[in-house]
Amino acid sequence: MDWTQRRVNSEKLSTCERCGLNTQLRKSHAIPDAFFRDLKRSGKGKVTKIHQDFGPRPSSESGWSYILCAQCEMHFNASCDEAAILFVKHTVSKSQLQAIDHSTLALFICSVLWRAQLSSASMYGGYKITKADVDQISSAALGRCDPFMSFSFEVAQLHDEDGNISINQIRKTIAAPYRTEVKIGSNLHTIHYFVAGGVFFSALSPKVPSIVLDHRYLVQGARDVPRVKRSLSSLSNFRKIEAIARREAGSSS
Numbered sequence: 001m002d003w004t005q006r007r008v009n010s011e012k013l014s015t016c017e018r019c020g021l022n023t024q025l026r027k028s029h030a031i032p033d034a035f036f037r038d039l040k041r042s043g044k045g046k047v048t049k050i051h052q053d054f055g056p057r058p059s060s061e062s063g064w065s066y067i068l069c070a071q072c073e074m075h076f077n078a079s080c081d082e083a084a085i086l087f088v089k090h091t092v093s094k095s096q097l098q099a100i101d102h103s104t105l106a107l108f109i110c111s112v113l114w115r116a117q118l119s120s121a122s123m124y125g126g127y128k129i130t131k132a133d134v135d136q137i138s139s140a141a142l143g144r145c146d147p148f149m150s151f152s153f154e155v156a157q158l159h160d161e162d163g164n165i166s167i168n169q170i171r172k173t174i175a176a177p178y179r180t181e182v183k184i185g186s187n188l189h190t191i192h193y194f195v196a197g198g199v200f201f202s203a204l205s206p207k208v209p210s211i212v213l214d215h216r217y218l219v220q221g222a223r224d225v226p227r228v229k230r231s232l233s234s235l236s237n238f239r240k241i242e243a244i245a246r247r248e249a250g251s252s253s
């Protein structure tokens with residue numbers, strides 16, 4: 001199972017994945033570079049990343065790859081990246097989630113997943129998805145359909161329910177996109193998620209029916225505070241995140 005459209009040769013002069021023009025490409029980041037820059041400033045030039053296959057490791061890499069032209073890079077920056085970055089920064093500074101347009105967050109999640117499955121950067125090499133995943137994510141990220149048609153979205157502040165790992169420690173980890181399957185009731189769903197700044201972002205498919213009232217999920221057209229906190233122990237790669245968070249705690253003490 002791996003239908004990613006990963007660019008094997010990342011070349012500066014090549015075809016833009018969004019507009020299809022053959023032109024000079026920019027260094028595109030799936031998870032925005034701003035998250036890496038913030039952590040590098042407090043981590044002696046390095047940031048800790050969680051890789052699905054290789055586990056936690058410190059690195060100066062920011063996960064870039066030649067994917068988009070300047071205009072298409074600006075499109076994602078303006079339509080969702082900048083708002084999501086501010087959302088996370090405000091969440092970190094206030095220690096609670098802030099109000100934001102839910103449709104913007106949904107687009108941000110899909111665009112990160114779309115860029116991650118295209119990226120030739122090693123940190124995204126463990127994100128392996130199916131052809132159906134690629135079709136759904138691409139359609140939502142490129143505006144061919146409303147993201148809420150295919151996915152339910154969850155945005156949550158991560159915490160350690162045992163109180164051993166502080167929010168300040170958790171926010172120092174970036175987790176590359178990860179795909180797993182979860183059972184909700186009697187139905188099996190695919191969940192794609194990543195972590196940036198102590199905030200958990202996920203897309204769940206098939207979407208949870210709207211008749212099921214659940215405050216965990218973003219609401220199309222809403223603009224308010226996502227009301228969710230999620231325990232680290234609920235994540236499939238919890239042990240990897242826990243290990244590095246504890247290591248960070250030890251090095252800062």
